[in-house]
Amino acid sequence: MTNPFPPALDGAVIPGGCDNCNAEQHLRQDQPGMWSIDIHHDNTCPTWRRIQAQRAGTPDTFKGR
Known part of the structure; x- marks a missing residue:
């Protein structure tokens, strides 16, 4: 398998990743050939606040009785 990123990364x-704040992207090799990119938003970012609110709410797929 070809490594998509040089191991030095x-x-x-990496700066950026969000149009609404000064986010940073953190690149990490989880295992050989498998990478993840985490976006770290500012605490005041409206996109981050929306994500947090969605995670705290009831999933749309939940069907109560």
Whole structure:
């Protein structure tokens, strides 16, 4: 399997990733050939607040009796 990113990028912090705040993208190699990118938003970011509110709410797929 070809590695999509050079190993030197493991742990890299890249500015950007959100149109509403000064977010940073954190690049991490989880295992060989498997990478993840986490976006770290500002605490005041409206996008981040919306994500938090959605996570705290009842899922749309929940059907109560």
